[in-house]
Amino acid sequence: MDFSRYLDHLAADFARLRALVHTDSAASVPSCPGWTVADLARHVGEVYLHKTLAMRENAEPSPWPPKELAHEEPLRLLDRAYAGLLDEFAAREPEDPAGSWYTPDQTVGFWIRRMAQETLIHRIDAELGTGQPVAPVGDDLAVDGIDELLKVFVAFGVAEWGDYFTDILAGSPGRTYVLRTDGAQWRVRTGPGTFLVEDGAGEDAADVTVTGPPTALLRWVWNREGAGERTEVTVEGTPDAIGELRRCIVTATQ
Numbered sequence: 204m205d206f207s208r209y210l211d212h213l214a215a216d217f218a219r220l221r222a223l224v225h226t227d228s229a230a231s232v233p234s235c236p237g238w239t240v241a242d243l244a245r246h247v248g249e250v251y252l253h254k255t256l257a258m259r260e261n262a263e264p265s266p267w268p269p270k271e272l273a274h275e276e277p278l279r280l281l282d283r284a285y286a287g288l289l290d291e292f293a294a295r296e297p298e299d300p301a302g303s304w305y306t307p308d309q310t311v312g313f314w315i316r317r318m319a320q321e322t323l324i325h326r327i328d329a330e331l332g333t334g335q336p337v338a339p340v341g342d343d344l345a346v347d348g349i350d351e352l353l354k355v356f357v358a359f360g361v362a363e364w365g366d367y368f369t370d371i372l373a374g375s376p377g378r379t380y381v382l383r384t385d386g387a388q389w390r391v392r393t394g395p396g397t398f399l400v401e402d403g404a405g406e407d408a409a410d411v412t413v414t415g416p417p418t419a420l421l422r423w424v425w426n427r428e429g430a431g432e433r434t435e436v437t438v439e440g441t442p443d444a445i446g447e448l449r450r451c452i453v454t455a456t457q
Contacts, residue, residue, distance in 0.1 A: 411440030
């Protein structure tokens with residue numbers, strides 16, 4: 204995706220998220236247990252500030268967050284942090300260096316993509332919390348979000364921090380997963396210490412096949428489907444195999 208497209212999506216999803224904070228800031232967020240919509244706004248604001256400093260200082264700040272942020276009103280923090288994030292993006296080129304936990308991509312462009320996807324998922328959280336319809340997601344952003352989750356979060360996470368996945372993958376018999384959506388397919392192979400992602404479905408049979416429209420599949424992989432909501436995603440495979448994929452995703456994104 205073009206970086207200007209990410210920024211357009213970021214702006215639209217931020218506006219939606221901000222409006223939902225006004226709707227019912229005290230509402231519980233089912234996809235983020237223990238959080239209210241106000242807590243969600245605070246979290247997103249803290250994330251924006253963190254990534255702004257990662258670009259400005261070329262290293263992610265730690266420890267985080269500073270204690271004083273806990274005393275700032277959530278919506279004010281969100282607005283202030285978003286304005287600072289946009290200023291930082293505007294002052295830099297996507298290829299400029301920026302510190303990040305993802306060692307293959309240490310650029311501002313990584314954070315443009317990541318903040319667009321972060322904001323999308325959390326505005327869906329706010330919609331689920333306030334009981335509002337989930338607004339449409341551009342197919343390009345949804346497909347990109349699935350790709351990012353599988354490759355940047357899970358595959359890189361298993362390769363870089365394998366100990367966190369030992370309980371999940373140590374006893375894996377070696378499984379193959381195919382995820383399909385409009386215009387994109389991924390083939391995932393797991394095994395002890397292994398989570399590999401390839402573009403395309405391949406020709407061999409898969410242990411699990413997950414199919415759905417881009418937005419529905421994005422929400423499925425991120426576990427952002429509403430309770431009692433009719434899903435457009437079809438999942439074929441054994442519960443054990445599906446559970447292995449789910450547990451890898453949860454561990455990589457928590």
